[in-house]
Amino acid sequence: MDRTVGIFQSLKIFENRQAVVVGAGVSGLAACRFLLSLGARVRLVDAKPDLSPGVLQKVHADPASVGLTLEAGPHTPAQFADAHLVVLSPGVPVKKLAPVLADVDPARVVAEMEFASWFLTEPVIAITGTNGKTTTTTLVGRILESAGLSVFVGGNIGTPLCDYLMAERAADVLVIEISSFQLQNCRSFAPRVAALLNFSANHLDYHADMEEYLQAKLQLFARQDHGCTAVVPESMRAELVARGFTKARVEGFAAEDTDFDCPGLPGAHNRENIAAAWRMVRPFGVTEAQARKAVAEFHALAHRIEPVGETNGVLFVNDSKATTLDSVCAAVKSFGRPVRLLLGGVFKGGDVASMLPTLTGRVASIGLFGAAREVFEPVLAPHFPVSWDQTLEAAVRRQFGQAKPGDVILLSPATASFDAYSSYTERGRDFVRVAQAIASEHGGGR
Template sequence: MISYQDKKVTVVGLARSGLAAARLLKKLGADVTVTEAKRSEQYECLARELGEEGVVVELGGHSRAAVAGRDLLVLSPGARLDALPVVWAGEEHIEIVSELELAASVCPATIIAITGTNGKTTTTTLVGDVLKAAGRRAFVLGNIGMPFSAKVLEMKKEDYVSLEVSSFQLETIHAFHPRVAVILNLTPDHLDRYRDVADYLEAKKRVYMNQDRADWLILNETDAALRALAAEAPARVLFFGKNAQDAEFDQNQQAVLAVAAALGLDRRACLEVFKNFKGVEHRIEFVRVLDGVEYLNDSKATNIDSTVWALRNIKKPVVLIAGGRDKGSDFASIGELVRQKVKFVVLTGEASDRIAAAWHDVVLLEQVTTFEQAVRRARQHARTGDCVLFSPMCKSFDMFTDYEHRGRTFKEIVGRLR
């Protein structure tokens, strides 16, 4: 394992992963500085806490002094590669790694890394549940909510970690080496960050770059681009998606069965977990029924394909609430599905104008200024037997700290409706 004793390390970002990375590094004996572009009451509070722990924090902008002369730069998942601290570190030839790479460098446990455009959180949760059902000690971490760095020092060699990983995190790995890597699917996403889908795929492919023949790569056989990766993969490959024996299960469940096979786990543990699984928060989550109208929270739908999946699986007429920070998505591409499934759309957030332009001749819609207005207007348009679906198709950062904050706010507003 790498030693961080007395190393001078700067962490970029003070959100959940950055905070966990800073605390991990301090416990490992590093000299830690955190630089955060934003300033808020929450960040001021965290800065005071970290200061008492011996961590230097700067808020409200990045200074070159926070980077100059450091041994290592650790990036939170949201940090862009063109951010000033990253540029400065590159100019000084300072090593740059993700929080994922940092935690993995001190992790003794077996890592199962799960990536893809959609289904990551559900699959990561199911893998963790199956491991526990099979009698293994398992941690469920990563982009799912709890950072890898927050729990890695609790792990032992015989433990497992089911890890949701994003393309952003994979951009700055060097030695990250999962025993099992899973790529669930690939559809256009994050095109505000990547040149095109091929560029996005290159980031995803890094999940297996350090694997060898002792490891497993699990790929979706129904996706031609992913199926083709088997020819270049250094690991042994298992496919899911076309196995007749697993046809009764959805693709997330089929991926879990493949992970279980790779790890030698009893298939019966998977079946028991599937039977009892209640879903994950913020993914087509039932909130309440009011006046015969069902309210569903799908805040985790940060791209078009997530919303497509939700619409296809809802049988009732839909009043859709959508919008947020745009990622360069092609909203017009799902116009026909929206025409078929949605009776009214309420739009809010930065992407509101772009979505309205794409759907103005497809469905009745209106644009509102605040999120609470959006929920209340959706209620007014819904009738008994309808479903109000909050499935934004966009990032949350125009109004909220993350999709969880956004989803909780939706549930709170719906809970106040009378």
């Protein structure tokens, strides 16, 4: 099925309207691109006072010619006074914005994912939960592909929905990860299949209490109808049904529900994820044989942007194979969530400053370890919080101590490993060991 931006342009609902996008991260820039394609005038605002105007080049080669402007620094009511629409990037603290949005109709303030969903006609599988979202989202995509369907996997991971809308061809099914932050500003989003993988204490620095956090998660199900499917843990099913949380058909899941063989996803929590994934794909005609095959074959490539664990909402990713600056940039761009980047080892040459346009807006902090400190620190420290530790383990633990739920701790070192390891594989294995130790220390992780 062909898709062209012209389909949306013909609607003319945003032509010459003022839109304000909050947050200059991956999703915010995607929202800017799509709004501009609809003929809107776009003001990109970001609280970071030192944000480079060059960020606009990631949206359009000539920002001024298409009505795109950037305002960096503390938000003010004036930035939103003329807004026909306000689009929020994932993780933008809505409560902190409340004073400057006091005069804006709340119905005009939406999450990037909600905004994109207005233009979708394809069926959507949307996945939320405290832990395991990224792995399960990826697994569901693989199972659907094994059944011969064309699939888009993205949302809070990978490609934002607004960028998907700019693609020339549409997928048969969209599989998206969605966070509680995004769900608080979703008012019409109604996925064909919605899944809550699990629920435990998290984001309580953002949500007032556990009940508010749960209510944010349950927004995913609020607008589903009788033709939709809600997939929830069997242990929560009775409570959620008693709340009247959805009109959809409700399916519970538990680890013991499936006996699919999956050596690439060990652990009871992954048995639960597999059981949930199976329930998500069945409405799309996937056979058990197709699902079994896809699950059995599922694994990340070792040391190449390889998710190796998730603890307290922080995802650990092993990209030890990245020994060049370009490969680091490719890895960082793979995530639509804040990255805490680990760099260090034997530098092989290149212009470290060339990474700045990619890292800006994506990287929350940088942990240096081992050799090459003198190469990275002078260039990166003026732009990011930078720390240094002698060992990789110390650097990982420091970054985990600073990380927030939803962050990615990414080992993508941009160097050879020979200052401390015999190979990149040994370095990667050491990173995995530390990630597993941290998970064990914090109750097992996911």
